[in-house]
Amino acid sequence: MKMFLVAFCAGLVLAGAAGAQAYHRFWANCNYDAPTFMTTMTRDAAQDYANAARYEGYQWGGGCWNYDDVDSFPYDAPGDPSAHGEGGDCSGLTFKTWRESTDEWRDGRYYWRALRNVHGPYTAGDFKNGFGAPNHVVAKSTAGVMDAFASSTHIGMIFFRSLYGGDQIVEAKCEACGTNIFYRTYRSDPSYGGVARWGWTG
Amino acid sequence: MVAAHWGSEVGEAGLAGSRDLGFSGPSSFDVAADGTIAVLDQVNARVERWSRRRVEAVSVDVSGGLADFGLEPGGPMDVLEPPNRMIPAPVLRSFRGDGSVRWTQRLSDRTWAKLAVGPAGPAVQQQPSEQWLPVAEHGAALGRPAQAERGRPGRPLANGRELVVERVGAGELRLAELEGDAVGRSWRVTSATPLGEVQLAEPNGNRIVVVTKAYTDDRSEYVALVLDRSGIVFSFAVESLEWAESAPLSRFRLSGGSLYRLGSTRAGLFIDRFDVEVSR
Numbered sequence: 001m002k003m004f005l006v007a008f009c010a011g012l013v014l015a016g017a018a019g020a021q022a023y024h025r026f027w028a029n030c031n032y033d034a035p036t037f038m039t040t041m042t043r044d045a046a047q048d049y050a051n052a053a054r055y056e057g058y059q060w061g062g063g064c065w066n067y068d069d070v071d072s073f074p075y076d077a078p079g080d081p082s083a084h085g086e087g088g089d090c091s092g093l094t095f096k097t098w099r100e101s102t103d104e105w106r107d108g109r110y111y112w113r114a115l116r117n118v119h120g121p122y123t124a125g126d127f128k129n130g131f132g133a134p135n136h137v138v139a140k141s142t143a144g145v146m147d148a149f150a151s152s153t154h155i156g157m158i159f160f161r162s163l164y165g166g167d168q169i170v171e172a173k174c175e176a177c178g179t180n181i182f183y184r185t186y187r188s189d190p191s192y193g194g195v196a197r198w199g200w201t202g
Numbered sequence: 203m204v205a206a207h208w209g210s211e212v213g214e215a216g217l218a219g220s221r222d223l224g225f226s227g228p229s230s231f232d233v234a235a236d237g238t239i240a241v242l243d244q245v246n247a248r249v250e251r252w253s254r255r256r257v258e259a260v261s262v263d264v265s266g267g268l269a270d271f272g273l274e275p276g277g278p279m280d281v282l283e284p285p286n287r288m289i290p291a292p293v294l295r296s297f298r299g300d301g302s303v304r305w306t307q308r309l310s311d312r313t314w315a316k317l318a319v320g321p322a323g324p325a326v327q328q329q330p331s332e333q334w335l336p337v338a339e340h341g342a343a344l345g346r347p348a349q350a351e352r353g354r355p356g357r358p359l360a361n362g363r364e365l366v367v368e369r370v371g372a373g374e375l376r377l378a379e380l381e382g383d384a385v386g387r388s389w390r391v392t393s394a395t396p397l398g399e400v401q402l403a404e405p406n407g408n409r410i411v412v413v414t415k416a417y418t419d420d421r422s423e424y425v426a427l428v429l430d431r432s433g434i435v436f437s438f439a440v441e442s443l444e445w446a447e448s449a450p451l452s453r454f455r456l457s458g459g460s461l462y463r464l465g466s467t468r469a470g471l472f473i474d475r476f477d478v479e480v481s482r
Contacts, residue, residue: 055290183450
C-alpha cells in the first residue's frame with residue numbers, strides 16, 4: 001500500500017509537470033541562436049521588422065514570435081512572465097527592432113530572428129532614461145520614424161506621424177491588445193519622453 | 203457636470219490595468235442634443251448616461267479596448283474599437299439606444315484616429331489613407347470598398363461642407379473649410395511651443411472651435427481656440443488631467459455651444475463644461 005501511495009504521488013507530480021510543460025509550449029518553438037552582426041540599419045527596414053510582428057501577440061517579458069499572423073496564446077495571464085506565450089512585450093519588441101545587444105555597453109547592430117527568444121536588458125523606463133550605449137533621449141517634437149516614446153510603463157515606436165498631430169505607433173501594448181499599429185498621442189503626453197537609437201544608416 | 207469614482211456600480215466608472223502596466227478608464231464620451239452625457243465605460247461593458255436627474259447604465263457587447271464613441275441623432279450609439287488579440291482589424295459597432303446590436307462593420311483601413319457622426323452617419327478618420335471614410339449611410343453599414351470609394355480629406359459637416367485639419371512641423375496648425383473642392387475659409391495657426399494632437403475641430407455657428415495641445419518634454423496643456431474669418435476670436439487653456447488612459451482623440455466634445463472635457467484623476471472620472479458662446 002505504501003508503495004502504491006508513493007507511486008500515486010509521483011504520478012501526480014509528473015502530471016503537474018506535464019501541465020506546466022503544456023503551459024510553456026510556445027517557447028518550446030523558440031531558439032537561442034546568436035544574433036547576426038549587421039553593418040547597416042535603416043528606418044524602413046525597422047518598419048518592416050516591426051510591421052511583420054503585428055498580430056503575433058503579447059507576452060510580458062517575452063521576445064519570440066512566428067509569422068503566422070495569429071497570437072498562439074491570446075489569453076495568458078497579464079503581467080505573468082512565466083506564461084511563456086507568443087510575442088514580445090513593448091520593450092522586447094523595441095529591443096529586437098532596434099537591433100540591440102544584450103550587452104548594454106555594445107552599440108553595434110545585431111539582427112535577431114523572430115523566433116530567437118530574447119527580451120533584452122531594458123525596461124520601458126530604462127529606454128525612457130536613455131540607458132544603454134545604443135540609446136539616447138530626444139526632444140519629443142523632433143522624434144521621427146522609428147524613434148520611440150517611452151514612459152515608466154510602456155514604449156512604442158513611431159510608424160508614421162499623422163495629420164491630426166498624433167502618431168501611428170507600432171507597439172506591443174498589452175495581452176488583450178496584442179502587437180499592432182495604433183493611433184496614439186504619446187508625443188504630447190507628459191508621462192512619455194522621446195527616445196531614439198544611435199546608428200541608423202538610412 | 204459629471205464626477206464618478208472608480209468602480210462598477212451604476213454611477214461609477216470602470217478602471218483597468220495596474221501600476222506596472224498603466225491604467226485605462228472610460229475611453230470616450232459624447233453629449234446628446236438634450237444635454238445628456240453618455241460615457242463609454244468599456245471596462246464594465248456598458249454605456250452610462252448622465253442626465254439632470256439620474257444616471258443609468260446600458261450594457262453593450264464590446265471587447266474592452268480603448269474605443270471611440272459617438273451618439274447618433276435619435277439614440278443609436280457607435281463604438282469604434284481597436285484591433286485586439288482575437289480580431290486583428292478595427293471595427294465599428296453600432297448599437298440601439300437599449301444596447302442591442304444594430305450592425306458591426308470592419309473598417310477599410312488598418313488604423314483609426316477619430317470617430318465623428320456626420321450628416322449621413324458615422325465617419326472615421328483612418329490611416330494610412332489619412333482620409334475621413336464614412337462607415338455607414340442613413341443607418342446601413344458600408345462595406346470596405348464602399349468606404350474607400352467615399353473617402354474625403356475633411357470631416358463632413360452638417361452644412362454639406364467639410365473641415366480639413368493638418369498639423370505641420372512642430373508648431374503649426376492649418377485648417378480649411380471646403381465647399382466642394384474649393385477652399386471657403388482657411389486658417390494658419392502658429393505656436394512657439396510645440397503643438398500636439400488636434401482633439402477637436404468643429405463649427406459652432408459661423409465660427410470654428412479648435413482644441414489642440416501645447417507641450418514641452420515634461421508638461422502639456424490643452425488650448426481651446428475660437429476662430430472666425432478674422433482669426434482667433436478668443437482662446438483659453440485647459441489643464442490636462444489624464445491619470446487614466448482614454449482613446450486618443452476623445453477628450454473633448456462640442457454640443458449646444460458648450461465644450462465638454464473628459465478627464466481623470468486617481469479618484470475617478472470627471473467631465474467639465476466650458477461655455478464658448480461669447481460676443482466680440
